[in-house]
Amino acid sequence: MNDQIPKPTEAELEILQVLWQYGPSTVRFINDKLSEQREVGYTTTLKLMQIMVEKGILVRNTDSKIHVYRAVVGESDTQQQLLDKFVESTFRGAAMKMVMQALGNHKTSPAELDEIKALIDKIEKEQK
Amino acid sequence: MNDQIPKPTEAELEILQVLWQYGPSTVRFINDKLSEQREVGYTTTLKLMQIMVEKGILVRNTDSKIHVYRAVVGESDTQQQLLDKFVESTFRGAAMKMVMQALGNHKTSPAELDEIKALIDKIEKEQK
DNA sequence: TATTAATTACGAAAAGCTTCGTAGTGCAAA
DNA sequence: TTTGCACTACGAAGCTTTTCGTAATTAATA
Structure with a gap:
């Protein structure tokens, strides 16, 4: 549960999503993926990823000329972190309402729905 | 339903939370509430609320010298709007995973947990 | 009336996020 | 070798959000 790493911004999160989905990638690959949904300049993506390296969100392999970036933060950990903040700020902590x-x-x-029921049953058993 | 009003920012959401919780309020009241959790300057809160009026998020009654602000956007509607965006950006749309x-x-x-179970049962019945 | 206190008005600075233009680098093909 | 291409580096502009300082206004009070 280490959380020195700051909450990613919207644009950073988009990049993380690609990395989580496809694994370590080049700027070119990520920019192509992002561009499928909206126009993004190559150097814009590059700059963002360089900043993310500075922040410690990504690391990169510079062995070859074409750098390969990898997410340092895990998908589930990050989602949990963002979920907690979201529930707090939007639902004043009322997770169940959400x-x-x-x-x-x-x-x-x-x-x-059955999956959720099963999960609830599991939780209820643990609480006994 | 209609959603001309843009997604509130973090600071705007904090103000909305107070208004949703306590109803129409003065800047002084809201600033006091916010200050319970973190140092906020009075004019900072004032300016934010004036901007929110411009954006159509709040309306204010200026009958008396001391203006009373009221949220135009509803709590549940806003939560739903933010929830949809959150699920999309953070969980790639996988609401159930969230x-x-x-x-x-x-x-x-x-x-x-029982409440949730009841809700699930209700949904399952509707789907039949 | 003059003073004080609390408020609103508002511009602008500060800070953070995103985008982009340009320059530099290395590699491969002509 | 030279040219062309794809990539990295990086500063700075543009935008949005947040914060703050100062002036103007109003109301109560001495």
């Missing part, structure tokens, strides 16, 4: 709202407003498949 | 993580990492009371 869960209810998420369940109520998304089309959820029966399989997913 | 729910599972929220359930797994917070101490949840049996009553709350």
